[in-house]
Amino acid sequence: xxxxxxxxxxxxxxxxxxxxxxxxxxxxxxxxxxxxxxxxxxxxxxxxxxxxxxxxxxxxxxxxxxxxxxxxxxxxxxxxxxxxxxxxxxxxxxxxxxxxxxxxxxxxxx
Amino acid sequence: xxxxxxxxxxxxxxxxxxxxxxxxxxxxxxxxxxxxxxxxxxxxxxxxxxxxxxxxxxxxxxxxxxxxxxxxxxxxxxxxxxxxxxxxxxxxxxxxxxxxxxxxxxxxxxxxxxxxxx
Numbered sequence: 001x002x003x004x005x006x007x008x009x010x011x012x013x014x015x016x017x018x019x020x021x022x023x024x025x026x027x028x029x030x031x032x033x034x035x036x037x038x039x040x041x042x043x044x045x046x047x048x049x050x051x052x053x054x055x056x057x058x059x060x061x062x063x064x065x066x067x068x069x070x071x072x073x074x075x076x077x078x079x080x081x082x083x084x085x086x087x088x089x090x091x092x093x094x095x096x097x098x099x100x101x102x103x104x105x106x107x108x109x110x
Numbered sequence: 111x112x113x114x115x116x117x118x119x120x121x122x123x124x125x126x127x128x129x130x131x132x133x134x135x136x137x138x139x140x141x142x143x144x145x146x147x148x149x150x151x152x153x154x155x156x157x158x159x160x161x162x163x164x165x166x167x168x169x170x171x172x173x174x175x176x177x178x179x180x181x182x183x184x185x186x187x188x189x190x191x192x193x194x195x196x197x198x199x200x201x202x203x204x205x206x207x208x209x210x211x212x213x214x215x216x217x218x219x220x221x222x223x224x225x226x227x228x
Contacts, residue, residue, distance in 0.1 A: 032215035043203050043219040044154070087154070091215045097167075098144060098205070098217055102153040 003027060004101035006088060012107045017078045021104045023088030024070045033064055033071050036087040038103065044087055048073070078108045113137055114206050116220025123194055124228055131189045131223045133204030139184035140206035144217070145177075148201045160187045184209065194227040201225075 006023045013019045025033075033050035048055065050062040050071050061074040071088055085103040113136040123129050133143060142161050146154040158179050160166040166179035178190040187206075191198055201224050205217040 034216065038154075041201070041222075041224075043222045044205075044217075045219070046216055049214070049216070096215075097156060097159045098215075099156055100146075100154045 003099045004088060004090065006101040006104050008102055008104060010105040010107055012109060013078055015078055015080060015108055015110055017108075018074065018076045019078060019106065020072055020074045021086055021088075021106075022070050022072050023101050023104075024068075025088075025090040026069070027090065031091065033062075033088070033090045035060075035062060035071075035073050036089065036100070038085045038087055040084075044100075047086070075106075078106075080108050080110065082106060083108045112208055112211075112218045114140075114204065114218045114220040116204055116223055118223055119221055120224045120226075122226045122228065125195055126193055128190055128192045129194055129225060131191075131202055131204070131225075133187045133189070133206070133220050135185045135206045135208075135218070138206075138211075138218075139209040140187075141184070141209045142207045143181060143187040144205045145179060145187075145189050146203045146205065148203065148222075154203065157189075191225065194225070196227045199225055199227045 004025050035047040036044040037047045038044040048062045050064050054063045059076045063072045085105050087103045088101045115134045117132045145157045148154050156169050157172045158166045158168045160179050160181040162181050162184050168174045181187040201222050203222040204220040
């Protein structure tokens, strides 16, 4: 089983829609979780850290479910500029290697 | 802050030559640097983990004699693709952990290097 699994999509949604992605991880010892965003032919950039209590940053909400070993990302009021690939990652410790999920492709269409 | 500079951004070389890619943390000291490779429309694949002053740890299936990694200081790691072949053409990305923010687990990425081997 892969360490991190995501639905690759693509998710094609109209502007203004709400879209949610899930990411499952296999290492129950993972402690820190992140969502990264990668634009085409660019390097990934950190979007959000994911906390156990869940966290929100503007239109983005991240949740962690340790019992089911998944993290989620919710994007409200989608913008065209949200079109990108979203990558999730979980690490066991701050010193652990970082394995990325395959990414979920999002296209927001006018 | 937390800027990682990767150079060159693009390189085209002939088959059989070696190519060196540099990854520098400009305003922080990196305890660990990671090297990834990404083929078109595929995910980031971790190649190796590099700690300053020690040998790199390679992922399964990555040839350490072909992809030479040197991490001579807390701000510089290099990846050398030796005897490059067309199948090595890819997007290579480095990332680093900030020594002062290691507990966050956050990674800072270089801009990536696009290698094309003719």
